[in-house]
Amino acid sequence: MPNLKLAIIGCGNMASGHARHLQACPDVDLVGLCDVSEQIADGFIEANLADCDPRPGTFTQTSSLYDETAPDGVFVITPHTFHFANCVEALDRGCHVFAEKPMVTSAPDAHALKEKVDQTGRILVIGYNTPCTPEFDYLRRQIRDKAFGRLELISGYVVQDWMNPTMGKWRQDPSLSGGGQAYDTGAHLLNSLCWSVESNVAEVHAFLDNHGTPVDVNGTINIRFDNGVLAAIVIGGNCPSNAGYLMYAFEGGKIAVDGWSGSWIEVHDAYGRVKYPPIVGQPQSPAENFVDAILGRSEPRTNVVNGVIQSELMDAIYESARTGKPAGPKMP
Numbered sequence: 001m002p003n004l005k006l007a008i009i010g011c012g013n014m015a016s017g018h019a020r021h022l023q024a025c026p027d028v029d030l031v032g033l034c035d036v037s038e039q040i041a042d043g044f045i046e047a048n049l050a051d052c053d054p055r056p057g058t059f060t061q062t063s064s065l066y067d068e069t070a071p072d073g074v075f076v077i078t079p080h081t082f083h084f085a086n087c088v089e090a091l092d093r094g095c096h097v098f099a100e101k102p103m104v105t106s107a108p109d110a111h112a113l114k115e116k117v118d119q120t121g122r123i124l125v126i127g128y129n130t131p132c133t134p135e136f137d138y139l140r141r142q143i144r145d146k147a148f149g150r151l152e153l154i155s156g157y158v159v160q161d162w163m164n165p166t167m168g169k170w171r172q173d174p175s176l177s178g179g180g181q182a183y184d185t186g187a188h189l190l191n192s193l194c195w196s197v198e199s200n201v202a203e204v205h206a207f208l209d210n211h212g213t214p215v216d217v218n219g220t221i222n223i224r225f226d227n228g229v230l231a232a233i234v235i236g237g238n239c240p241s242n243a244g245y246l247m248y249a250f251e252g253g254k255i256a257v258d259g260w261s262g263s264w265i266e267v268h269d270a271y272g273r274v275k276y277p278p279i280v281g282q283p284q285s286p287a288e289n290f291v292d293a294i295l296g297r298s299e300p301r302t303n304v305v306n307g308v309i310q311s312e313l314m315d316a317i318y319e320s321a322r323t324g325k326p327a328g329p330k331m332p
Contacts (some may be wrong), residue, residue, distance in 0.1 A: 149251025180215030
């Protein structure tokens, strides 16, 4: 069976880890890289894929990438507001799609992309870490099975030294980023929340602080899901200590977990801490899960529906912060 032919669109920092994971996959040929200049793409190869044989082709136009390499799948790792057009083009070209987070930057685009995925039958996954960990797989199974009774409350935070390092860069340009820290690192925590709760968002009340920048840096978000679960989330972009945390309060227990990367979990039942919760399996990178999903070796851990729910949440967050009133999702 021939190897999967995969390509990368966007050769920024986020592409580095994905490229190294792909190079380590024996079933994959990395056939092409696309960015605004061949110099950027060539520099990316020298920094990350110097021993890749054969050397991937480099392109400045996605149309040329598709015409000359005919990839089976593409990684979309461009600035956030480009994701929708990049994903639609890839699907129109018959490719499976790995979309870096956030999937898109508006709910209407998310619904349109879902329609396109449904029409093409291609796989689309989103580059979130936690769904690919055994810790979050365990957490979601406990919620589904009501192992600790009904889930009632969630609180969490993610903080990062984000504002100053991104000053003057595309992440603080709303036309490219779609928003600030809530759309950047905050997207990891918010996806972990939505992915585990598995319910549409009913209502949001949010406060955002731009800290004198063009985009949100800090924020507090209260969420009510359709299934009755309540969540309170803090997102910080001006803190020297990077950390992410989520606490799930059930009728009969509590689970705390690393909401950014899923690297740890702590479980309590009605009698106290569970010393050895039955967590099985090995973590995957999102890139590895994408490859395995295309090859039929595993189910995709994320899909376009996750992107739709989070896009509706993000639109409601920004509307609530703008109006000072609670906001809900807008139906397509």
